[in-house]
Amino acid sequence: MNDIAMKSMLKNVIVLFFLNSMTAYGQQPLKNESLNYQQVNTYMNPVLPGDHPDPTLIRIGKDFYHCGSSFHFNPYLPIYHSTDMVHWEIISRVVPSSKAAFVADRPSGGIWQGAITYFYGSYWIYFSSGGQWFCKADSPYGPWSEPVQVITNPVTGPLGYDNSIFIDDDGKPYMVIKNGQKVNRLQALGKDGQLTDTVINLDWINQNLQYSWAEGPVMCKRNGWYFYFPAGDVSGGQYVMRTRELTADSTKWERLGEFFKPIADPHTGFRRPNHIAAPLQLEDGTWWTIGQSYEKYDPDDWSGSGRQTSLYPVIWEADRPLGMAPTTAPVPKPNLPKSGIAWRSVLSDYFDSPLLKLDWHFLNRKAAGSYSLTDRKGWVRLKGDTSRAHLVQKETDHFYTAITKMEMDATDSLAKAGIYLTNGNQKVMARLYSTYDNGNKLVLQCDTAIRIISTPPGKTIWLKIERNGHELYGYYSSNGKTWMSAGLPVSTINLDKTQPNYNSWVGTSVGLFAEGKMADFDLFVCKDGYSPLPAHSYSNYFGIQIITENSKKIITSSTENGGWFMLSGVELGKKTPRAIEITVSTETKATVEIWADDLSTGKRLAVISVPDTGKNNWQVIRKAVSKSTGHHDLYFRIMPGTPASVKISSVQFIQ
Numbered sequence: 168m169n170d171i172a173m174k175s176m177l178k179n180v181i182v183l184f185f186l187n188s189m190t191a192y193g194q195q196p197l198k199n200e201s202l203n204y205q206q207v208n209t210y211m212n213p214v215l216p217g218d219h220p221d222p223t224l225i226r227i228g229k230d231f232y233h234c235g236s237s238f239h240f241n242p243y244l245p246i247y248h249s250t251d252m253v254h255w256e257i258i259s260r261v262v263p264s265s266k267a268a269f270v271a272d273r274p275s276g277g278i279w280q281g282a283i284t285y286f287y288g289s290y291w292i293y294f295s296s297g298g299q300w301f302c303k304a305d306s307p308y309g310p311w312s313e314p315v316q317v318i319t320n321p322v323t324g325p326l327g328y329d330n331s332i333f334i335d336d337d338g339k340p341y342m343v344i345k346n347g348q349k350v351n352r353l354q355a356l357g358k359d360g361q362l363t364d365t366v367i368n369l370d371w372i373n374q375n376l377q378y379s380w381a382e383g384p385v386m387c388k389r390n391g392w393y394f395y396f397p398a399g400d401v402s403g404g405q406y407v408m409r410t411r412e413l414t415a416d417s418t419k420w421e422r423l424g425e426f427f428k429p430i431a432d433p434h435t436g437f438r439r440p441n442h443i444a445a446p447l448q449l450e451d452g453t454w455w456t457i458g459q460s461y462e463k464y465d466p467d468d469w470s471g472s473g474r475q476t477s478l479y480p481v482i483w484e485a486d487r488p489l490g491m492a493p494t495t496a497p498v499p500k501p502n503l504p505k506s507g508i509a510w511r512s513v514l515s516d517y518f519d520s521p522l523l524k525l526d527w528h529f530l531n532r533k534a535a536g537s538y539s540l541t542d543r544k545g546w547v548r549l550k551g552d553t554s555r556a557h558l559v560q561k562e563t564d565h566f567y568t569a570i571t572k573m574e575m576d577a578t579d580s581l582a583k584a585g586i587y588l589t590n591g592n593q594k595v596m597a598r599l600y601s602t603y604d605n606g607n608k609l610v611l612q613c614d615t616a617i618r619i620i621s622t623p624p625g626k627t628i629w630l631k632i633e634r635n636g637h638e639l640y641g642y643y644s645s646n647g648k649t650w651m652s653a654g655l656p657v658s659t660i661n662l663d664k665t666q667p668n669y670n671s672w673v674g675t676s677v678g679l680f681a682e683g684k685m686a687d688f689d690l691f692v693c694k695d696g697y698s699p700l701p702a703h704s705y706s707n708y709f710g711i712q713i714i715t716e717n718s719k720k721i722i723t724s725s726t727e728n729g730g731w732f733m734l735s736g737v738e739l740g741k742k743t744p745r746a747i748e749i750t751v752s753t754e755t756k757a758t759v760e761i762w763a764d765d766l767s768t769g770k771r772l773a774v775i776s777v778p779d780t781g782k783n784n785w786q787v788i789r790k791a792v793s794k795s796t797g798h799h800d801l802y803f804r805i806m807p808g809t810p811a812s813v814k815i816s817s818v819q820f821i822q
Contacts, residue, residue: 201728203709203710204709204710204728204729204730204731204804204807205766205767205804206766206767207500207707207709207731207733207765207766207767207802208499208500208709209497209498209499209500209707209708209709210253210478210497210498210500210707211495211497211498211706211707211708212437212477212478212493212494212498213437213460213475213476213477214252214253214254214255214457214476214477214478214511215233215247215255215457215475215476215477215511216472216475216511216512216563216564216706217472217473217475217511217561217562217563217674217675218472218473218474218475218561218673218674218675219233219235219459219473219474219475219476219561220235220236220238220401220442220459220473220474220672220673221235221236221279221280221281221329221383221442221459221474222234222235222442222443222444222457222458222459222476223235223281223282223283223284223331223385223444223445224252224283224444224445224447224456224457225283225284225285225447226447226449227285229250229503229504230248230249230250231248231249231250231252232246232247232248232249232283232290232307233246233247233248233249233255233283233444233457233476234246234247234261234281234282234283234292235280235281235476236277236278236279236280236281237277237278237281237528238274238276238277238278238279238591238672238673239270239271239272239273239274239276239277239530239531239591239673240277240528240529240530240561240673240676241262241263241264241267241270241277241528241529241531241532241535242260242261242262242263242264242528242529242535243260243261243262243263243264243267243270243277243278243294244260244261244262244278244281244292244294244302245257245259245260245261245525245528246258246259246260246261246283246292246307246308248307248508249506249508250503250504250506250507250508251500251501251503251504251505251506251508252455252457252478252501252503253478253500253501253506254506254508254509254510254511255508255511256508256509256511257525257526258307258308258525259307259308259309259311259525260525261281261292261302261309261311262278262302262311262314264529264532264535264536266313266314267296267314267532269296269297269314270296270297271296271297272531272532274530274591274592274672274673275668275672276296277296278294278295278296279294279295279296279328279329280293280294280295280328280329280330280331281294282294282330282331282332283307284332284334284340285334286332286334286338286340286356287338287340287358289303289304289305290303290304290305290306290307291303291332291360292311293317293330293331293332293342295326295327295328295329295330298316298317298326299316299317299319299326299327299330299342300314300315300316300317301314301315301317301360302314302315303315303360315360317342317360317361317362318361318362319362320362322365322366323344323352323354323362323366324346324350324352325346325350326342326344326346327344327345327346327347327350328345328346329345329382329383329384329442330342330343330344330345331343331383331384331385331386331445332356333353333385333386333387333388333445335388335413336388339355340355340356341353341354341355341356341386341413342354342355342356342362343384343385343386343395345381345382345383345384348373348376348379348380348381349370349373349374349376350370351369351370351372351373351381351384351397352366352367352368352369352370353366353367353369353413354366354367367413367414367415368415369395369415371417372395372397372408373397378397378398378399378404378406379399379400379404380398380399380400381397381398381399382397382398382399382400382401382441382442383397383398383441383442383443384396384397384398385443385444385445386445387445387446387447389448389483389486389488390486391411392409392410392411392486393409393410393411393412393413394407394408394409394446394488395407395408395409395410395420396408396426396443396445396446398441398442398443399441400441401442401474401672402438402439402441402461403438403439403441404425404439404441405425405426405427405439405440405441405442405443405458405490406422406423406424406425406426407423407424407425407426407487407488408420408421408422408423409421409423409486409487423487423488426443426488426489426490427439427440427479427489427490427491427492428489428490428491428492429492430492430493431492431494432492432493432494432495432496434464434495435492435493435494435495436462436463436464436467436469436495437460437461437462437463437475437477437493438460438461438462438463439460440458440459440460440477440479440490440493441458441459441460442458442459442474443456443457443458443479443490444456444457444458446481446488446490449501449502449503451502453480453501453502454480454481454482454483454488455478455479455480455481455501456478456479456481456490457476457477457478457479458476458477458479458490459474459475459476459477460474460475460477460493461473461474461475461665462475463665467637468660468663468664468665469565469663469664470663470664470665470666471590471662471663471664471665471666471674471675472562472663472674472675473561473672473673473674473675474672474674475674477493478498478501479491480498497707497708497709505765505768509735509736509764509798509799509800510706510707510733510735510736510800511563511735512563512564512693512694512706512735512736512798513526513560513561513562513563513564513567513569513677513693513694513736514526514560514693514736514798515690515691515692515693515694515738515798516547516690516691517545517689517690517741518540518545518546518547518688518689518690518691519545520540521540521541522540523538523540523558526560527558527559527560527678528559528560528561528676529557529558529559530557530559530589530591530593530676533554534554534555534556534557534558537549537550537551537552537554537556538550538556538558543687545689546687546688546689547679547687547688548685548686548687548688549584549679549680549681549685549686549687549688550681550685551582551583551584551680551681551682551683551684551685551686552682552683552684553581553682553683554682555593555680555681555682556680556681556682557587557589557678557679557680557681558678558679558680558691559587559589559676559677559678559679560676560677560678560693561674561675561676562588562674562675562676562677563735563736564634564694564704564735564736565634565636565704566634566635566636566700566701566704567633567634567693567694567695567704568631568632568633568634568693568694568695568698569586569631569632569634569677569691569692569693569694569695570629570630570631570647570690570691570692570693570695571585571586571629571630571679571688571689571690571691571692572627572628572629572630572647572688572689572690573585573601573627573628573629573630573679573686573687573688573689574626574627574628574686574687574689575601575626575681575684575685575686575687576626576684577601577602577603577607577626577684578603578684579603579683579684580602580603580604581682581683581684582602582603582682582683582684583598583600583601583602583610583680583681583682583683584600584601584602584679584680584681584682584684584686585598585599585600585601585630585679585680586598586599586600586630586631586632586677586678586679586680587599587600587677587678587679587680588632588634588639588659588662588675588676588677589662589675589676589677590662590666590673590674590675590676591672591673591674595613595614595661595662595666596612596613596614596662597612597613597632597639597657597659597662598610598611598612598613598680599611599612599630599631599632599639599641599643599653600612600630600680601628601630607625607626607628608620608621609628609630609641609643609653611639611641611653611654611657612657613639613657613658613659613661613662614661614662616657616658617657618641618653618654618655618657620643620653620654625645627645628643628644628645629643629644629645629646629647629650630642630643631643631644631650631695631698633698634659635656635701637658637659637660637663638656638657638658638659639656639657639658639659640652640653640656641653641654641656648822662675663675677693678691679691692738692740693736693738694734694735694736694737694738695738696737696738696739696740696744696819696820697740697744697819697820697821697822698819699817699818699819700734700737700817700818700819701720701816701817702721702722702732702734702803702815702816702817702818703720703721703722704734705722705732705733705734705735706733706734706735706800707732707733707735708722708730708731708732708733709730709731710724710725710726710728710729710730710731710805711723711724711725711730711731711732711805712724712725712811714811714814716783716814719816721752721814721815721816722814722815723805723810723811723812723813723814723815724805724808724810724811724812724813725810725811726810727807727808727809727810728807729804729805729806729807729808730804730805731766731802731803731804731805732802732803733800733801733802733803734800734801734803734818735800736798736799736800737798737799737800737801738797738798739795739796739797739798739799739820740796740797740822741796741797742796742822743792743794743795743796744792744795744820744821744822745791745792745821745822746789746790746791746792746820746821747761747772747773747775747789747790747792747818747819747820747821748787748788748789748790748818748819748820748821749775749777749787749788749803749815749817749818750785750786750787750815750816750817750818751777751780751785751786751788751813751814751815751816752780752782752783752784752785752786752813752814752816753777753778753779753780753812753813753814754779754781754782754809754812755779755808755809755812756776756777756778756779757776757777757805757806757808757812757813758774758775758776758777758805758806759774759775759777759803759804759805759806759813759815760773760774760775760802760803760804760806761773761774761775761792761801761802761803761804761818762801762802762803762804763795763799763800763801763802764799764800764802765800765802766802766804769802770793770795771793772792772793772795772801773790773791773792773793774790775788775790777813785816789821792820801818803815803818
């Protein structure tokens with residue numbers, strides 16, 4: 168057997184081992200392994216990339232709803248909807264800024280917890296903000312009621328934060344109360360949403376601080392057992408206890424230890440997950456949960472992205488639950504119908520609607536009142552003054568291009584407007600902006616690193632930033648077609664790395680800003696399809712591996728079955744592109760298919776026949792594409808052939 172054949176066999180063995188191991192973890196087996204190269208039967212974590220802390224999850228029929236802490240991001244408490252637990256979309260925001268006078272308007276404050284639940288025929292959101300509050304609705308889409316404060320008493324004590332709601336088999340709801348390190352209690356809820364009945368005191372749970380802060384406790388029930396899951400702190404530790412009855416008697420509870428299996432994948436960049444949602448069961452009998460984790464690869468730190476939410480299968484060993492550990496490998500999806508929802512990515516916006524899309528948020532309440540979508544039709548106006556007006560979304564990717572067209576009549580040096588990335592308190596920022604200095608100028612900046620372009624960009628200007636991992640490149644244009652560089656890139660490491668104190672509690676946001684003067688923005692395009700898209704920046708894959716050649720990351724197939732990868736949230740704009748280009752290197756003739764939205768039910772955009780380029784020779788291959796516009800997840804399928812014979816560096820659409 169030659170070396171190539173041996174390597175191919177070994178890689179197939181690895182794939183089969185992975186599939187068998189997934190079955191061992193209690194997941195639905197992938198019935199036909201060859202189909203996984205043709206269909207999307209897997210997912211990659213995180214399913215909610217970017218900052219999504221303290222997740223809670225409920226299932227109502229065929230629908231799943233998620234909420235968590237929103238802190239000072241407002242409008243507060245976005246509700247996410249899914250039908251497959253992998254693809255998520257925002258469907259409502261519970262508390263508008265106008266109804267949040269009681270909410271502390273600072274990064275360390277805002278709204279914590281965001282526990283979504285359903286009982287007594289209504290949807291409820293319980294949250295903490297200087298006390299415990301709830302809102303109620305007939306539908307998760309809203310409208311949501313005015314916030315109502317939960318009434319406490321001396322026996323119950325202060326209600327703290329990170330509380331959750333447990334629904335028993337008989338439909339009776341309980342608040343799982345957490346306050347500080349040593350207060351852990353249960354108390355029933357009435358039909359009015361208020362606490363009722365007697366307190367079940369569980370303060371003994373963490374008296375010796377064996378669970379650190381014992382944060383974010385949640386509960387579920389199975390086979391007559393009650394399970395209680397406390398987290399350690401914001402960055403790790405998830406534990407489980409069980410009892411046959413809801414009792415304060417510590418002797419009736421059993422401590423089962425760690426919930427998650429040890430991390431075995433040496434390449435996973437996610438720390439120990441924790442702050443899980445209460446595990447839930449699907450119709451096929453499988454159990455699942457979601458949990459948060461910070462992203463950090465040694466020595467590559469992405470903790471500044473915030474607490475990202477991943478989906479984990481849960482298995483049961485003699486009525487003892489165990490969560491699957493994080494992995495970089497593709498994971499078999501839950502046995503649920505296709506959702507039709509795109510992968511969670513930053514969305515483009517052409518500001519054609521008089522209403523703001525739900526994906527946008529603000530970092531303070533003043534900014535929430537400092538914009539207009541009606542003052543100038545088809546534009547968003549940011550009314551910057553001595554403070555910074557802004558409009559941002561949670562950053563979801565490490566590689567993307569963001570573009571805007573803006574107008575600002577800058578007449579003093581305090582006027583600035585453009586694209587920016589920022590942490591929670593806006594102390595660390597990366598910005599590309601137009602300003603005034605004896606005529607306009609362009610600035611690319613991150614912390615103390617500054618690049619200045621003296622050429623006056625004029626009143627109307629196109630701006631583009633390209634994020635390439637921890638490097639940020641700036642470009643400008645007068646027409647949105649011909650781009651000029653803003654010079655050397657600036658490093659975003661100080662923005663992306665672990666941040667101190669409350670900054671670590673909220674991740675990076677990306678969007679638009681104006682300060683010192685009003686500015687108008689015609690569009691915001693993120694993950695522009697007409698800019699190079701690195702192939703290794705995929706959000707899902709199967710049969711693909713990343714290799715490094717000449718210090719550059721590229722992708723190739725890992726078996727003779729070929730493979731596929733998915734680039735999420737690519738924006739093609741309002742006009743169909745003329746063609747697509749892929750930068751490839753092959754040692755034999757090959758075929759690459761490009762699909763929009765799904766490999767089997769989506770739209771095939773192009774079939775590219777790739778000639779033999781010769782070993783280590785790279786060519787740009789162009790192919791016309793089928794009509795397609797707007798926002799798409801794009802799938803690139805390498806057809807069966809010799810493993811590692813086709814290498815792809817990047818893809819780019821052509822206008």
